[in-house]
Amino acid sequence: MVQPDGAGGSVPLINAVELKQHYPVTRGVVLRKTIGVVKAVDGISFSIPEGQTYSLVGESGCGKTTTSRMILMAEPPTDGEVHFQGKPMNQFTAEDKREFRASVQAVFQDPWSSLNPRMRVDSIVSEPLVTHQRVTKQEVKAQVSELLEVVGLHAFHAERYPHEFSGGQRQRIAIARALSTRPKLIVLDEPVSALDVSIRAQILNLLKQLQESYHLSYLLIAHNLATVRYMSHRVGVMYLGKIVEEAAPTELFSNPLHPYTKALISASLPAHPRQQREEIVLIGEVPSPFNPPSGCSFHPRCPFVMDHCSTDDPIYRDSTPGHKVSCHLYAERPA
Amino acid sequence: MADGVILKVEDLRTHFFTRSGVVKAVDGISFELRQGETLGIVGESGSGKSMTAWSILGLVPKPAGRIVGGNIIFQGENLLEKSPGEMREIRGSGICMVMQDPLTSLNPVFTVGNQIIESLAMDSRETRRSLRKKAVELLANVRIPAPETRLTSYPHQMSGGMRQRVVGAIAMSRSPSLLIADEPTTSLDATIQLQYLKLLKDIQAQTGAAIIFITHDFGIVARMCDRVAVMYAGKMVEQAGVERLFDHPAHPYTEALLKSVPDLDVDVDQLPSIEGQPPSMDDLPPGCAFAPRCPYAFEKCGEFPPEFVIDVGHTSLCWRHDGAA
Numbered sequence: 001m002v003q004p005d006g007a008g009g010s011v012p013l014i015n016a017v018e019l020k021q022h023y024p025v026t027r028g029v030v031l032r033k034t035i036g037v038v039k040a041v042d043g044i045s046f047s048i049p050e051g052q053t054y055s056l057v058g059e060s061g062c063g064k065t066t067t068s069r070m071i072l073m074a075e076p077p078t079d080g081e082v083h084f085q086g087k088p089m090n091q092f093t094a095e096d097k098r099e100f101r102a103s104v105q106a107v108f109q110d111p112w113s114s115l116n117p118r119m120r121v122d123s124i125v126s127e128p129l130v131t132h133q134r135v136t137k138q139e140v141k142a143q144v145s146e147l148l149e150v151v152g153l154h155a156f157h158a159e160r161y162p163h164e165f166s167g168g169q170r171q172r173i174a175i176a177r178a179l180s181t182r183p184k185l186i187v188l189d190e191p192v193s194a195l196d197v198s199i200r201a202q203i204l205n206l207l208k209q210l211q212e213s214y215h216l217s218y219l220l221i222a223h224n225l226a227t228v229r230y231m232s233h234r235v236g237v238m239y240l241g242k243i244v245e246e247a248a249p250t251e252l253f254s255n256p257l258h259p260y261t262k263a264l265i266s267a268s269l270p271a272h273p274r275q276q277r278e279e280i281v282l283i284g285e286v287p288s289p290f291n292p293p294s295g296c297s298f299h300p301r302c303p304f305v306m307d308h309c310s311t312d313d314p315i316y317r318d319s320t321p322g323h324k325v326s327c328h329l330y331a332e333r334p335a
Numbered sequence: 336m337a338d339g340v341i342l343k344v345e346d347l348r349t350h351f352f353t354r355s356g357v358v359k360a361v362d363g364i365s366f367e368l369r370q371g372e373t374l375g376i377v378g379e380s381g382s383g384k385s386m387t388a389w390s391i392l393g394l395v396p397k398p399a400g401r402i403v404g405g406n407i408i409f410q411g412e413n414l415l416e417k418s419p420g421e422m423r424e425i426r427g428s429g430i431c432m433v434m435q436d437p438l439t440s441l442n443p444v445f446t447v448g449n450q451i452i453e454s455l456a457m458d459s460r461e462t463r464r465s466l467r468k469k470a471v472e473l474l475a476n477v478r479i480p481a482p483e484t485r486l487t488s489y490p491h492q493m494s495g496g497m498r499q500r501v502v503g504a505i506a507m508s509r510s511p512s513l514l515i516a517d518e519p520t521t522s523l524d525a526t527i528q529l530q531y532l533k534l535l536k537d538i539q540a541q542t543g544a545a546i547i548f549i550t551h552d553f554g555i556v557a558r559m560c561d562r563v564a565v566m567y568a569g570k571m572v573e574q575a576g577v578e579r580l581f582d583h584p585a586h587p588y589t590e591a592l593l594k595s596v597p598d599l600d601v602d603v604d605q606l607p608s609i610e611g612q613p614p615s616m617d618d619l620p621p622g623c624a625f626a627p628r629c630p631y632a633f634e635k636c637g638e639f640p641p642e643f644v645i646d647v648g649h650t651s652l653c654w655r656h657d658g659a660a
Contacts, residue, residue: 059524166612196379197551198588201595201608208605223525226597230606250602267529269554271598273577281533282526284480285494 018080042241058238105178109190111170122158168199347405362569378566431506448486496527568624585651
């Protein structure tokens with residue numbers, strides 16, 4: 001059982017234990033047989049305390065989005081479980097499920113495709129509210145106006161359609177919609193990467209301010225490390241379905257341990273032309289999760305690879321308190 | 336070609352004539368590019384940065400779009416006076432382009448080898464076999480493992496990073512003197528992006544080609560470029576050497592944009608953000624287009640500012656420099 005981090009012993013809002021999501025790969029139509037499994041997520045554990053942001057970073061195909069789908073209860077994990085406020089999801093009653101769906105919302109990357117173009121803003125924003133609660137028309141109207149003001153839009157915007165808004169404004173509408181049921185957790189899947197550069201800081205600041213006013217927890221999925229550092233309380237680095245390193249952002253980015261984390265940081269673009277980073281250029285590309293390498297799955301690309309990396313699985317453990325890493329380089333240290 | 340200038344754009348204006356009015360996508364921009372130099376054109380979507388590239392290539396979408404003024408001097412010749420046939424020739428050999436999405440710029444029904452050889456065969460009479468050998472060399476040059484076997488692969492059998500390198504190989508196959516790269520790495524992951532950017536630098540060092548990098552990411556500019564031009568609403572609001580721009584941004588838009596990007600190496604509690612939305616191009620405010628979002632705006636901003644020279648090679652379109660420089 002994984003202990004919650006930094007939550008002072010209280011029950012974390014979300015506690016994911018050894019989550020796995022394996023997809024069977026089949027061949028044939030009538031005589032269908034399974035020829036293998038894609039291990040999209042392969043045994044990850046993390047917890048999100050109330051009012052905090054947990055971020056998952058990693059490259060495409062590492063399992064970030066699959067993890068978020070399991071947290072959203074959009075698909076059940078093939079193994080492991082998610083505890084919501086201390087209660088495992090697979091023991092939810094119908095009532096629990098209803099409550100869960102109201103308390104967990106999501107904001108997606110692309111506000112052009114996540115808002116229905118045929119719905120007016122007021123129906124978009126109030127849809128989760130109407131689904132989950134008994135409310136009168138007056139209440140809905142008042143709530144929509146309030147929500148729009150909260151995200152920095154105006155009450156009169158309620159009567160417009162999504163195409164009348166710019167990208168940043170649309171993302172604000174998506175946030176208002178997510179807030180409508182007074183959720184405890186919002187899953188943010190690349191919330192600013194589709195937006196113009198000058199708009200990103202606005203939306204990030206809005207999200208931070210909302211977190212403070214409503215004591216929200218966020219599960220942030222992002223590939224931009226600087227954004228993650230700005231937003232998070234804890235960061236997990238994923239590679240091929242596993243969390244390979246986890247720490248608070250300041251610690252993680254100033255003292256990265258795992259070679260993959262080091263490579264990611266070295267690959268992130270400088271904020272100034274004179275800024276030099278340690279150059280770790282990885283060879284090759286991320287292997288397919290259908291046939292992951294043996295031992296440590298990073299070993300074929302790792303610049304510090306040792307003999308036993310290709311045979312032994314590294315153990316995910318605390319290197320220093322609060323800084324977990326799964327790498328043979330740090331194995332000798334007492335856990 | 337005095338002092339190695341290979342491209343000179345003077346007061347270029349590319350306008351679109353639509354039912355709802357004239358959209359001035361590119362509105363009076365001027366810049367120069369020397370041999371072996373890398374210029375970054377930075378801007379948000381709709382700022383006119385891609386349309387600048389299309390204009391240089393002579394590929395402005397017709398009939399709505401038209402270049403209504405200015406000159407594009409490439410290697411001493413004005414491209415705007417060329418016939419479509421001559422432009423085709425120049426696009427093949429003098430200027431090449433790498434697009435954002437490598438999946439749409441490769442033909443899905445032909446093998447990668449086929450497409451490279453097609454481009455090689457355009458101006459050579461060599462045998463198929465020697466062209467094939469050249470294609471293998473090109474693929475090896477962009478560091479594709481096992482290039483011999485990769486020649487028979489189709490684009491869908493390759494990863495995004497590899498496809499982008501194939502596009503790079505095709506673009507470099509005719510050794511152009513100008514390469515235009517339009518957000519070539521936005522669809523790539525961070526570690527693959529780094530590989531690709533390093534590769535472009537290497538190719539540039541080998542061939543001495545000039546590169547125009549079109550991007551919205553100041554990080555890429557910091558990593559790759561010698562000079563930067565910042566575009567906003569169809570104008571180049573600031574131009575400077577890369578270090579000069581990061582150290583002393585002159586235009587309020589550049590300044591605000593640089594501040595609003597989070598830095599991986601620093602903890603901050605609150606990012607300074609630019610308020611408001613980018614203007615819509617068919618309804619621009621009179622005068623300086625950034626004025627409605629600008630913290631320094633004053634009465635004069637209702638008129639359009641001329642270009643002020645702040646330092647050698649550093650220009651800015653902002654009234655704040657009036658009398659200051």
